[in-house]
Structure formats: structure tokens, C-alpha cells
Amino acid sequence: MAYDGTLFHGWQIQVKERSVQEEIQKALKKITGEDIIIHSSGRTDAGVHAENQVFHFDTDKNINEKQWARALNHFLPDDIYIKDSEAVSDDFHSRYSVKKKEYHYRLSTNTYSPFDRHTIYQYPYGKLDLEIMREAAKIFIGEHDFASYCVYDEYGNTIRTLYDFTIEEKDGFFTFKLIGSGFRRYMVRHIVGGVIQVGAHRRSIAYLKELLDSKGEKKCLFKAEPEGLYLMHVHYEEE
Structure with missing residues (x-):
């Protein structure tokens, strides 16, 4: 995914501030009806951008793996864009499986x-x-x-x-x-x-x-x- 961090108070969900995590979780709620918590490769701070951030989540909703990106982008604001989506194995973790970051x-x-x-x-x-x-x-x-x-x-x-x-x-x-x-x-x-x-x-x-x-x-x-x-x-x- 990519996002312009200008209007976000960072990645992590906040009580009173806008966050990237909250926007994605709200979109997932609309798609699945589930209260899903997403896990990113790492948090970015207020004002910081991402061109290729990665996150994962678990869901009972059965949608083709490539359709998730299209569905999420339909509900997400213009400063977030999901580039791709795929199914991963149960032992994959967006943060703990990372080998390198750039x-x-x-x-x-x-x-x-x-x-x-x-x-x-x-x-x-x-x-x-x-x-x-x-x-x-x-x-x-x-x-x-x-x-x-x-x-x-x-x-x-x-x-x-x-x-x-x-x-x-x-x-x-x-x-x-x-x-x-x-x-x-x-x-x-x-x-x-x-x-x-x-x-x-x-x-x-x-x-x-x-x-x-x-x-x-x-x-x-x-x-x-x-x-x-x-x-x-x-x-x-x-x-």
C-alpha cells in the first residue's frame, strides 16, 4: 500500500486523531462486517509517507485474493491506496517476517x-x-x-x-x-x-x-x- 502521511497522526490508531490503521479497519468493517485488527510491517509517525507499506489481517470473509485491493480502495480515502493483495500462509506476519526495510x-x-x-x-x-x-x-x-x-x-x-x-x-x-x-x-x-x-x-x-x-x-x-x-x-x- 501507499499513503500520503500529511493528514495522518501516524500509522497507529489514536483515540482522537486520524490514523492510517483506523481508516483501513473502517473499510474492512464495511466489507466484512467484522471487527478486524490489521498488523503492519511497522509504524510510521505523523507526517511520514509510505510507498510500499505492508499489512496483514485475518478474516472469515471469502473473497478472491486479488479482489481485496479493489474492494478496500473503494472505501478508502484518496490519501491511501492499496497496490496489491494476496493470500499468505498462517505463519506469515507483516512485522515479524521482515528481513529488510528500506x-x-x-x-x-x-x-x-x-x-x-x-x-x-x-x-x-x-x-x-x-x-x-x-x-x-x-x-x-x-x-x-x-x-x-x-x-x-x-x-x-x-x-x-x-x-x-x-x-x-x-x-x-x-x-x-x-x-x-x-x-x-x-x-x-x-x-x-x-x-x-x-x-x-x-x-x-x-x-x-x-x-x-x-x-x-x-x-x-x-x-x-x-x-x-x-x-x-x-x-x-x-x-
């Missing part, structure tokens, strides 16, 4: 555009040094304790593996691409936020490495804005 962060250093305000972070502080940001990205690749770059509690495991982290730029538009075994809350935004500081020559690569090595004793205080973040791909098979 996030992209989009940033522009060009003149401000009101048309892009919800879909890309429009960096207002001038140019960024692409090459030094690429060097900074390298320190995050591999298995690390990312406690300094995410929100966590005492029960949460903050050790993750980042398989790839690349940064591309064309005509003032930057794309940060991160592929990892998984990501804790705000982890991508804190990592990108830190790398942006290096690209602006406000912080050093050594400073980011010091934060990473502290394993949570020192916290990254730089968090990139939500509108630039996209969940791009969820992988369920080893390549």
Missing part, C-alpha cells in the same frame, strides 16, 4: 516551493556538502547499538544492522537511502539529521561517531523533519 529521505536545497511543503524537506540554510555527508554515512553501516539515534525504553533492543546507506544529489534534490534489518522509532530521522549537520559543516563525523559509540549515553539532538521520510520497500525474503 527508507528514503528527500531533501531540497532549492528555493522554497509551497507545492512541495508536505512531500520533501525544504532545507532553508543554504548548501550541503555531498561528499562529506557520504563519508559520514559510512560510520553507520554494519551492526551497531543505535540507542543514541532513536527513542527506546529499557526493554527495547536497539541493536540493528544497516546494510547500505547512500546519498544522491541532482539539481539541489538530495535522496538519503537507508536499508537495514529494522529501524527503531525516529532512528532514520536522527541519523539523517546528524548527517545533515555534518553536510552543513556544523558538526564533525567524529562527533557523530562519538554519539554512536556511546550507545545511548549521549543522544543525537538533531531530527530531520517528517515530511521528507518515506517507507519505500519491505523485504520478506533473503536476497
Whole structure:
């Protein structure tokens, strides 16, 4: 599925706020008459987008597997779109079966555009040094304790593996691409936020490495804005 996160208070259902999960569950109720709880590959925060989010659910309703997408799209608002649907085995889980996730962060250093305000972070502080940001990205690749770059509690495991982290730029538009075994809350935004500081020559690569090595004793205080973040791909098979 894909969704524009602008008008959502995130993925997870909220008491008084609009959420992606709630909209889909309401649509499923209309189709099946059942009170279905859906399970996603992971939660996205308020303002964050997805191009290929995945969720699963159980139902007694007998509909052809490919018809589910069409039926859901009939009842869903315009900022959510189900791309495909298929039946899965009982041991599949949208979250726990994940092998890799890929996030992209989009940033522009060009003149401000009101048309892009919800879909890309429009960096207002001038140019960024692409090459030094690429060097900074390298320190995050591999298995690390990312406690300094995410929100966590005492029960949460903050050790993750980042398989790839690349940064591309064309005509003032930057794309940060991160592929990892998984990501804790705000982890991508804190990592990108830190790398942006290096690209602006406000912080050093050594400073980011010091934060990473502290394993949570020192916290990254730089968090990139939500509108630039996209969940791009969820992988369920080893390549």
C-alpha cells in the first residue's frame, strides 16, 4: 500500500486523531462486517509517507485474493491506496517476517516551493556538502547499538544492522537511502539529521561517531523533519 502521511497522526490508531490503521479497519468493517485488527510491517509517525507499506489481517470473509485491493480502495480515502493483495500462509506476519526495510529521505536545497511543503524537506540554510555527508554515512553501516539515534525504553533492543546507506544529489534534490534489518522509532530521522549537520559543516563525523559509540549515553539532538521520510520497500525474503 501507499499513503500520503500529511493528514495522518501516524500509522497507529489514536483515540482522537486520524490514523492510517483506523481508516483501513473502517473499510474492512464495511466489507466484512467484522471487527478486524490489521498488523503492519511497522509504524510510521505523523507526517511520514509510505510507498510500499505492508499489512496483514485475518478474516472469515471469502473473497478472491486479488479482489481485496479493489474492494478496500473503494472505501478508502484518496490519501491511501492499496497496490496489491494476496493470500499468505498462517505463519506469515507483516512485522515479524521482515528481513529488510528500506527508507528514503528527500531533501531540497532549492528555493522554497509551497507545492512541495508536505512531500520533501525544504532545507532553508543554504548548501550541503555531498561528499562529506557520504563519508559520514559510512560510520553507520554494519551492526551497531543505535540507542543514541532513536527513542527506546529499557526493554527495547536497539541493536540493528544497516546494510547500505547512500546519498544522491541532482539539481539541489538530495535522496538519503537507508536499508537495514529494522529501524527503531525516529532512528532514520536522527541519523539523517546528524548527517545533515555534518553536510552543513556544523558538526564533525567524529562527533557523530562519538554519539554512536556511546550507545545511548549521549543522544543525537538533531531530527530531520517528517515530511521528507518515506517507507519505500519491505523485504520478506533473503536476497
